[in-house]
Amino acid sequence: MKAEIIAVGTEILLGDILNTNAQYLALQLAELGIDVHYQTVVGDNPQRLENTIFHAFSRANIIITTGGLGPTEDDLTKETGAKYFEEELVLDERALKRMESYFYKTGRTMTENNRKQAFVPKNGKVLYNDNGTAPGIIIEKNNKILIMLPGPPKETVPMFEQQVKPYLAQKQEYTFISRVLRIAGVGESIMETMVKDLIDSQTNPTIAPYAKDSESILRITAKAKSEQEAEKMIAPVAEEIYRRFGHDVYGEGETNMQTVVAELLIQKQKTIATAESCTGGAIASALVEYPGISSVFLDGCVTYSNASKQKRLDVKAETLQKYGAVSPETAKEMAEGAAKTAGTHIGLATTGIAGPDGGTEQKPVGLVYIGLTIDGVTQTKECHFVGNREKIRTRAVYTALDWLRRELLK
Amino acid sequence: MKAEIIAVGTEILLGDILNTNAQYLALQLAELGIDVHYQTVVGDNPQRLENTIFHAFSRANIIITTGGLGPTEDDLTKETGAKYFEEELVLDERALKRMESYFYKTGRTMTENNRKQAFVPKNGKVLYNDNGTAPGIIIEKNNKILIMLPGPPKETVPMFEQQVKPYLAQKQEYTFISRVLRIAGVGESIMETMVKDLIDSQTNPTIAPYAKDSESILRITAKAKSEQEAEKMIAPVAEEIYRRFGHDVYGEGETNMQTVVAELLIQKQKTIATAESCTGGAIASALVEYPGISSVFLDGCVTYSNASKQKRLDVKAETLQKYGAVSPETAKEMAEGAAKTAGTHIGLATTGIAGPDGGTEQKPVGLVYIGLTIDGVTQTKECHFVGNREKIRTRAVYTALDWLRRELLK
Numbered sequence: 001m002k003a004e005i006i007a008v009g010t011e012i013l014l015g016d017i018l019n020t021n022a023q024y025l026a027l028q029l030a031e032l033g034i035d036v037h038y039q040t041v042v043g044d045n046p047q048r049l050e051n052t053i054f055h056a057f058s059r060a061n062i063i064i065t066t067g068g069l070g071p072t073e074d075d076l077t078k079e080t081g082a083k084y085f086e087e088e089l090v091l092d093e094r095a096l097k098r099m100e101s102y103f104y105k106t107g108r109t110m111t112e113n114n115r116k117q118a119f120v121p122k123n124g125k126v127l128y129n130d131n132g133t134a135p136g137i138i139i140e141k142n143n144k145i146l147i148m149l150p151g152p153p154k155e156t157v158p159m160f161e162q163q164v165k166p167y168l169a170q171k172q173e174y175t176f177i178s179r180v181l182r183i184a185g186v187g188e189s190i191m192e193t194m195v196k197d198l199i200d201s202q203t204n205p206t207i208a209p210y211a212k213d214s215e216s217i218l219r220i221t222a223k224a225k226s227e228q229e230a231e232k233m234i235a236p237v238a239e240e241i242y243r244r245f246g247h248d249v250y251g252e253g254e255t256n257m258q259t260v261v262a263e264l265l266i267q268k269q270k271t272i273a274t275a276e277s278c279t280g281g282a283i284a285s286a287l288v289e290y291p292g293i294s295s296v297f298l299d300g301c302v303t304y305s306n307a308s309k310q311k312r313l314d315v316k317a318e319t320l321q322k323y324g325a326v327s328p329e330t331a332k333e334m335a336e337g338a339a340k341t342a343g344t345h346i347g348l349a350t351t352g353i354a355g356p357d358g359g360t361e362q363k364p365v366g367l368v369y370i371g372l373t374i375d376g377v378t379q380t381k382e383c384h385f386v387g388n389r390e391k392i393r394t395r396a397v398y399t400a401l402d403w404l405r406r407e408l409l410k
Numbered sequence: 411m412k413a414e415i416i417a418v419g420t421e422i423l424l425g426d427i428l429n430t431n432a433q434y435l436a437l438q439l440a441e442l443g444i445d446v447h448y449q450t451v452v453g454d455n456p457q458r459l460e461n462t463i464f465h466a467f468s469r470a471n472i473i474i475t476t477g478g479l480g481p482t483e484d485d486l487t488k489e490t491g492a493k494y495f496e497e498e499l500v501l502d503e504r505a506l507k508r509m510e511s512y513f514y515k516t517g518r519t520m521t522e523n524n525r526k527q528a529f530v531p532k533n534g535k536v537l538y539n540d541n542g543t544a545p546g547i548i549i550e551k552n553n554k555i556l557i558m559l560p561g562p563p564k565e566t567v568p569m570f571e572q573q574v575k576p577y578l579a580q581k582q583e584y585t586f587i588s589r590v591l592r593i594a595g596v597g598e599s600i601m602e603t604m605v606k607d608l609i610d611s612q613t614n615p616t617i618a619p620y621a622k623d624s625e626s627i628l629r630i631t632a633k634a635k636s637e638q639e640a641e642k643m644i645a646p647v648a649e650e651i652y653r654r655f656g657h658d659v660y661g662e663g664e665t666n667m668q669t670v671v672a673e674l675l676i677q678k679q680k681t682i683a684t685a686e687s688c689t690g691g692a693i694a695s696a697l698v699e700y701p702g703i704s705s706v707f708l709d710g711c712v713t714y715s716n717a718s719k720q721k722r723l724d725v726k727a728e729t730l731q732k733y734g735a736v737s738p739e740t741a742k743e744m745a746e747g748a749a750k751t752a753g754t755h756i757g758l759a760t761t762g763i764a765g766p767d768g769g770t771e772q773k774p775v776g777l778v779y780i781g782l783t784i785d786g787v788t789q790t791k792e793c794h795f796v797g798n799r800e801k802i803r804t805r806a807v808y809t810a811l812d813w814l815r816r817e818l819l820k
Binding site: 012013014015016017018019020022023024025026027028030036037038039040041042043045048052210273274276278279280281282283284285287288289291292293294297298299300301302303304305307308311312341342343354355356357389390393 | 422423424425426427428429430432433434435436437438440446447448449450451452453455458462620684686688689690691692693694695697698699701702703704707708709710711712713714715717718721722751752753764765766767799800803
């Protein structure tokens, strides 16, 4: 099956909104094993919208549109779709009732215009909308399928997930299941080299490597007749990757480093305090994203000045003078000071030069020391990060959390 | 002039990459006053790429492509463009030299493949690339213009900005100049109401309101024969908006709240310490984004536990017991304690319930108290934020910084 994705809306065409729906739908269709050949964006212009839909159907048998289902006169996707299939629009009582109740719940007044949204093509399948007013519609006729979804991603995504995906999956003989392994501390090209033989020798499951921010990702995708069968095919490949990468694989699927670390801290009941200089509170802030972190995260210090390092963390004046604020000695005392003054098992500290100024030949921009003390044992790590101020800070946060994770797993 | 934007690349078509170039180019073309009628995404498929470019030229006279200029056999944008204009590809010595020096500088080895990138259409204008290996190309012939840009945004954006924009501006009789006013503390719909008469009565300059994250934005755009003339037309409108919104307008153009606050602190030479509970270090981290902040930002505490509020900030046990950690009394003592223990002019504190758990009827999720002390005078503010944990924390950071900004302006 060949598909095309069409976004309808002047606000996307003119760049006021980023077309995230197209990316979402493209990924979903790939997972279902449906080929996408084109994506198009067209404005709320009747003739150009009609040309786009008719032209797309000359090349593809599935078209998914987003947007243009609203209550105004500009919203013409449904009318154009109905025209292509020579369908008339009729009032759907259930859609109208749902819309009335949606307006009532959100305390807004329904206008006469909104009634337009409850009109649907006579032989269309109505996709009721739990997150907005416009129902979606599927029309299937003469071996062509038109799936019209509303534009706001908070409506598009759940409607696709719950109603369109099962519909399309059922048309596909095969299902495509993916498992995503997240790898820390290994660059993309090294990761690729480490699994090149697996990538080259496999066609089902496939292994796709990619990089995102500070991490490398491996996506294993199997094509099978059932979800269960696909998972069974993926298992030995995932196992082999775990064997090769060990604790470099820090998590699977929709997660991130701070979540994994927060979960480990809570599971091991280890309390933590942070002491940050160059990261400026970003490690604390990342951990605090996790609801329930308060049982283990007790205290953080952003000791930006030397005076504050001495006062808050008992870093010795002598250490600062002799080795400087950016030194393993200071990182060590910061970590120990954080744990001691807060009375926690763990102290995690950063001190470095995020730039763009402040670097010297001995201590260049990008130099960051991490201090980590766990139950009285302290270590320090020297890192050299490349990039601008934001990148250096982000990588320092990631690296500090990743190091803590590895130590917690020991 | 009618334009179309075409992104070439299977990685965008399949959703592995978000098509941010299309949004960027659409906004740029709108500013130049060039109409965009369609955006298309097509994969690295020779026939479909050719169909797309030829079809687009049947409707438009300017086409901008991104991607497909790489060294591999899959990269065919240049070849297809040359075919449309019946141009042969010839080696551009300067492009080759620049490429060789780029490889040398980045310490990589240039392969034979890369030479392909230095071949350009005979009558094309070469856009040399400072940020990558592929030069861009403009072909202008028979009243049609094809502008081919590389795919990675870090190459596309500067190339457009520096080389394509002046080229297109020169074709336009009129220039379009915008001024963006950023407004804090006023919701989008109230803002719209406050300027509705201006929007309705003006066609040049136009006023476009929109909302982004916690702020509201007004974009004033004038069409004129020169930049100077456009700016002169915008000035009285901007003045009127400043008159209506006063200090609600916190900045103009490419800036953000933390930058404006950091600049004000430095300008007024006021030192600051932060004391954060629910925001968990995010205020400190936002301020630390600003290079040079170390002259005024001395210290931050993330006092997540009650013990840490007492120890770090001298919050009284009695206060915590009597009013609770989330109370104006605690916020006040946190702000004062931060300033006092760090020896700063300013103390800024947050304490609240970010959820999803921990809310009660008296103190629901979203309740946040902000404490602010400046030169010995302390105030507190009660806020009720709506949304998930992330949203509540983000809005608390924004509101705290905005409040500090307003007080610094007094």
